């Protein structure tokens with residue numbers, strides 16, 4: 001197992017009280033696993049991804065542990081996390097395209113980044129060229145400024161940089177959402193290629209786009225209102241989901257490979273609860289067609305078959 005997250009709680013401090021964006025999240029990632037992380041906007045996906053790499057100033061680690069390759073990550077201690085970032089855990093951020101410094105040539109940026117880890121640029125240069133070729137970029141991009149690259153090229157460049165030191169875990173947050181469909185496919189294929197070539201051990205791919213997740217993920221985790229609703233192998237989640245929220249999420253999608261023409265897709269009525277603080281019991285119950293009395297109690301996130309866990313009283 002490469003990653004184990006245990007009862008992780010991360011809140012945002014605000015003037016109107018804590019936003020419990022991650023409120024008791026437990027899961028693990030096997031070696032070589034690509035996990036897709038999905039759920040409605042605001043459910044905590046980005047917070048989960050960031051928590052594993054860098055908490056921003058308003059995030060507070062309230063409880064729980066993150067263990068990577070047998071070592072507990074000091075996620076609440078920014079300075080101590082430096083030892084792990086880039087080398088052990090790396091992120092391709094949601095706005096990777098604007099994350100690059102516009103005033104630096106790309107090659108110089110990479111030189112500074114590896115230099116900050118005490119690694120001479122010359123020692124990674126040939127590997128860098130090899131990886132650029134792997135994602136279809138010419139080594140000449142290193143001489144250019146970020147503004148001279150297209151969106152898809154920037155995205156692939158950031159992926160190459162983020163994985164240059166072979167991190168154990170890569171978090172890719174909405175890396176394809178701003179790209180056109182064919183570029184999306186190229187970026188997704190490049191991501192899976194990094195794992196296939198053992199350049200990263202495991203990966204969390206955060207996405208609104210279930211078809212992207214279906215294309216590259218081995219497992220899918222569904223979040224709802226700061227907690228995990230369901231995790232299982234991709235086919236199981238798509239073909240026989242057990243959580244009513246997952247079922248609605250999947251049924252709201254066009255079937256993979258099926259053309260829906262002008263047919264309107266069903267949305268999920270209602271909206272998620274406030275996380276400041278969330279209501280007691282199952283957080284989905286106000287929108288759930290199957291809710292009953294027991295749902296006033298919070299259901300455990302429990303395994304119903306090997307590798308398939310669900311937080312729903314109806315599923316156990």
Ligand SMILES: Nc1ncnc2c1ncn2[C@@H]1O[C@H](COP(=O)(O)OP(=O)(O)OP(=O)(O)O)[C@@H](O)[C@H]1O
Pocket residue numbers: 012013014019021039040041042043044045046047048058275
């Ligand atoms: N800086 C912040 N201060 C206060 N609350 C925040 C902050 N950032 C996020 N939140 C809240 O934390 C919750 C989780 O947000 P997060 O961005 O992790 O969700 P998400 O699932 O990644 O959403 P999206 O798909 O829109 O990116 C939301 O309720 C959000 O409003």
